Amino acid sequence: xxxxxxxxxxxxxxxTWDLARRAARPYEVRVRTLEEWQxxxxxxxxxxEWKRMALAGAVTEAGRxxxxxxxxxxxxxxxxxxxxxxxxxxxDHMLLSLPGLWGEDRPVLSELGRxxxxxxxxxxxxHLEAAxxxxxxxxxxxxxxxSRDGRMLPAMVGAIGMMVVILML
Amino acid sequence: MGPWQYLxxxxxxxxxxxxxxxxxxxxEIRFRIGRPVFLYGTGWQMPLSHPDAPGSVSPAEIERxxxxxxxxxxxxxVDELRQGYITLPGGHRVGIAARAVVDGRxxxxxxxxxxxxMRIGRAVKGPGEHxxxxxxxxxxxxxxxxxxxPPRAGKTTLLRDVVRILSDRGRRxxxxxERSEVAxxxxxxxFGHDLxxxxxxxxxxxxxxxxxxxxxxxxxDVIAVDELGEGRDLEAVWQARHSGVDVLxxxxxxxxxxxxxxxxxxxxxxxDGFRAAVVLSAxxxxxxxxxxxxxxxxx
Numbered sequence: 001x002x003x004x005x006x007x008x009x010x011x012x013x014x015x016t017w018d019l020a021r022r023a024a025r026p027y028e029v030r031v032r033t034l035e036e037w038q039x040x041x042x043x044x045x046x047x048x049e050w051k052r053m054a055l056a057g058a059v060t061e062a063g064r065x066x067x068x069x070x071x072x073x074x075x076x077x078x079x080x081x082x083x084x085x086x087x088x089x090x091x092d093h094m095l096l097s098l099p100g101l102w103g104e105d106r107p108v109l110s111e112l113g114r115x116x117x118x119x120x121x122x123x124x125x126x127h128l129e130a131a132x133x134x135x136x137x138x139x140x141x142x143x144x145x146x147s148r149d150g151r152m153l154p155a156m157v158g159a160i161g162m163m164v165v166i167l168m169l
Numbered sequence: 170m171g172p173w174q175y176l177x178x179x180x181x182x183x184x185x186x187x188x189x190x191x192x193x194x195x196x197e198i199r200f201r202i203g204r205p206v207f208l209y210g211t212g213w214q215m216p217l218s219h220p221d222a223p224g225s226v227s228p229a230e231i232e233r234x235x236x237x238x239x240x241x242x243x244x245x246x247v248d249e250l251r252q253g254y255i256t257l258p259g260g261h262r263v264g265i266a267a268r269a270v271v272d273g274r275x276x277x278x279x280x281x282x283x284x285x286x287m288r289i290g291r292a293v294k295g296p297g298e299h300x301x302x303x304x305x306x307x308x309x310x311x312x313x314x315x316x317x318x319p320p321r322a323g324k325t326t327l328l329r330d331v332v333r334i335l336s337d338r339g340r341r342x343x344x345x346x347e348r349s350e351v352a353x354x355x356x357x358x359x360f361g362h363d364l365x366x367x368x369x370x371x372x373x374x375x376x377x378x379x380x381x382x383x384x385x386x387x388x389x390d391v392i393a394v395d396e397l398g399e400g401r402d403l404e405a406v407w408q409a410r411h412s413g414v415d416v417l418x419x420x421x422x423x424x425x426x427x428x429x430x431x432x433x434x435x436x437x438x439x440x441d442g443f444r445a446a447v448v449l450s451a452x453x454x455x456x457x458x459x460x461x462x463x464x465x466x467x468x
Contacts, residue, residue: 052245080241083177087241117241120278124244 009165016161023153027146029068029100034139036066037109040073041132048124055087055117056080072098088113104141108134172261172287173198177237180206183219191215196321200226200234200285201266211454231282238263249348251276259361260290260325260353290325290350292362296456297330300447309445309463312340312391312415315438317422318449323456324419325350325395327449329362331417332393336365342417343389344370345379351395380405384412393417399433403442410442424448425460438462 043062047053053061056077063073076094079085091113095106112131119127171192173184184198187208197209198217205216205225223230238255239246249255255263266284269276304314312335318324329351336342344364346352353361354372364370369387371379376394383389392409394402397418406416422428425448429438437443441464448460 048242048244052242054240054242054245056240058242083175083181083237087236117236117239118243120247121244 005169009168012161012165012168016157016164019161020153020155020157023157024146024151026100026102027142027149030102030105031139031142031146033068033098033100034105034135034142036069037135038132038139040066040069041128041135045125045128048128049121052121068098068100087117091116102142105138108138171195172257172259172263172289175238175257175261177233179219179221179223180217180234183217183222186219196289198287198289200231200287202226202228202231202283231285234285235265235282247278250279252348253279254348256349256354257287258353260350262288262290262348262350264288288321290353290361292329293323293326293456294330294333294363296323296327297334300327300331300458301334303458303461304445304463307445307461307463311444312342312417313410313442313444314417315397315428315443315446316417316419316449317425317428317446317460318419319421319423319451321455322449322451324449327447327456328393328395328417328419329364332368332391333363333365335391335417336368339367340390341388342368342391342393343383343387344368344393345374345376345383346370346372346395347374347376347379348395349373351393377401377405380409380416384409384414389414391415391417395419396421399431403433403437406437406442416443418443422448425462438464 040062044058047058047061048055051058059073059080060077063069066073072094075097076090079090079093080087092110095101095109095113101109108131112127115127116124171184173181176184183206184192187195191208191210191213194210194213195208196211199207199209201207203225205218206222207214207216236243238257243250246255250265253265253267255265257263264286265279265282266286267279267282270278270280300314304310312331314331316324316327316331332342332344332351342365344351346354349372351362352364352370352372354370360370369383369389371383374382376397380392380394383392392414394406394416395418397403397406397420406418409416420428420434422431425446428434428446438446444464446460446462447458448462449455450457450459
């Protein structure tokens with residue numbers, strides 16, 4: 001009987017650990033995605049301002065090495081090479097395909113898609129600088145949310161699981 | 170590849186569906202706000218008519234066409250736009266009718282685009298041979314020649330062919346291609362036109378700076394320049410001539426008399442800056458030779 005209880009307790013602990021991990025995941029993925037956006041924008045700047053690379057190539061190049069953004073930017077670059085693609089639509093579609101972004105993140109990044117490629121290099125620099133500042137702000141929020149809710153939720157779930165196990169035993 | 174390949178639909182499809190005799194002789198495609206798209210060919214003109222294409226061009230449509238032509242990357246083409254054109258791979262030039270935004274005397278950018286003129290750049294092999302033989306018969310065998318004509322009379326096409334011929338004869342030619350129109354630059358190592366085996370291209374270089382750089386670094390026998398201006402361009406031509414380099418150039422003028430009336434060109438023609446000048450006419454066909462002058466005619 002005791003063996004069954006110990007096995008049940010272990011199963012409950014395993015399940016609560018998995019549940020806690022799942023609860024924390026959106027916070028973690030959001031932080032990682034925004035960190036990638038930060039790096040992406042910093043890599044995009046010289047490609048646009050200095051190399052004056054066409055946007056399709058620039059987004060592909062700037063996305064290289066980024067876990068979440070590389071495939072999404074690669075697909076966007078491919079779509080932009082098709083002359084019937086409308087940039088704003090393709091950009092918003094790319095944002096929808098990205099994991100980890102929250103409701104408040106998308107309008108900021110969507111706005112960048114509206115101004116990208118529509119002005120000279122100086123104005124593009126200003127737009128990209130503004131986007132970097134906004135992403136920095138979102139990233140600060142995301143990190144705060146992760147340390148506040150993203151750690152509290154798993155702790156609560158874990159504590160409940162532990163209580164159930166103690167009561168069971 | 171025709172320039173319509175760079176257009177979005179429905180225009181691309183409409184142009185691809187043109188009868189073969191029309192597309193083979195098509196020279197210009199003109200978009201004007203509120204008007205039908207018009208096609209201009211050798212000896213003909215007509216509105217573009219296609220079931221999928223709108224009857225007239227809207228401002229939003231012209232913006233869309235420009236956005237696609239610059240590959241959603243206006244920042245990469247602003248310098249060209251300031252000068253009123255963009256060049257497509259293959260050397261096709263798109264002239265832009267728009268309102269200029271001016272800072273002092275300098276055009277900063279353009280806005281409110283009202284019209285586009287896509288000019289098809291074609292490589293025609295052959296007319297250069299005739300000219301080279303003609304000048305050889307007159308004992309003007311170096312390459313310091315000036316090709317003179319009003320717009321759309323075939324100057325650039327002839328320049329391209331003469332460059333190819335001189336290059337394939339073993340002369341080291343450097344083309345200063347400020348507007349990417351002569352070589353049809355389409356990315357590193359990709360050129361729309363055959364300019365011969367011994368040709369280097371300085372793509373996007375302003376003419377004067379390009380000529381100086383070519384003399385300093387590329388050791389040319391001949392420097393080819395399209396649409397020579399005055400001032401610094403002509404100073405650079407003198408520099409090249411004094412360095413022992415031949416200059417093959419084109420310039421806008423209707424006749425030799427008109428060209429000779431320009432004070433900046435008088436010394437170039439009188440003192441061996443150019444050893445021959447050829448005036449071309451658009452009639453009956455572009456590239457028709459109308460006048461020929463050589464430095465021997467001066468003495």
